[in-house]
Amino acid sequence: MGRVTGPCPRRSGLCGAGGRWKSHRKVINGILFRQRTGIPWRDPPTRFGRWKTVYDRHRRWSADGTWERILRGVQADTDTEGRIDRSMVSVDSTSCRVRQHAAGARPRAPRIPGRRGRPVQHRGDEALGRSRGGLTCKIHLASEGGRRPLAFVITPGQWGDAPQLIPVLERIRDPRPSGGHPRMRPDHVSGGKGYSSRRNRSYLRRRRIKHTIPERKGQRANRRRRGSTGGRPTGFESTMCRGRNEVERTIIALKGFRTVASRFDKGAYVFHGTVIAAVRLWIRS
Known part of the structure; x- marks a missing residue:
């Protein structure tokens, strides 16, 4: 990504009232440095430029879906x-501890300079909730066989x-460079007992997606108790279930970035952009 020399793309809402973008490469390096180390936005090394530029660029790209388009392009x-x-x-899913810096977001949608409407991934609850670990948020993700x-x-x-x-499955979209409908349906889906439900199995059968999801003990007992009206036993292949460690290894690699392992961003859309910025897992592979 070199220096942009053309006019400012005002229609896309990516820049302010005037001027041109500074080097994207330097700013992106600053964003990825902060993602890896977890330092505050105000404390990056001076070689990445002004911290305000780095923060605003990441915030804008998280709001207008630029990070998602970059991920789709790499895929x-x-x-x-x-x-x-x-x-x-x-x-699979993983919980992230929310630090005190992420609390206190305003309930209304934030205003992004140069952009109208709400951010793409805005949530009214800011994806904050209390569980046994205190204030946490959860990342649900789908991983392919290459642990990406x-x-x-x-x-x-x-x-x-x-x-x-x-x-999660409906967000899988692999654009085709030659054009046409993006690829959205995987060949086989694997999940833990937490994903075992009649609604999920009906959805997978309707889309003709093979799946390996173990049935919960209570669901199995309830089906047997109902007799012939309980339906047929669910299919399960233990050899296919062993491949579930791929998504767990993906989560381990994803949480190698400190800003993903612990949430420091107030806005849910900013944190969503921080997680997608892990596109470097695709680039490195």
């Missing part, structure tokens, strides 16, 4: 090279896993 390039393994897509994240959903920490399976 499209990887798909063109045939290096995306859709034979097994695993779904495909899609994310950010929710409050006390929300369950089963209701988020469908939203």
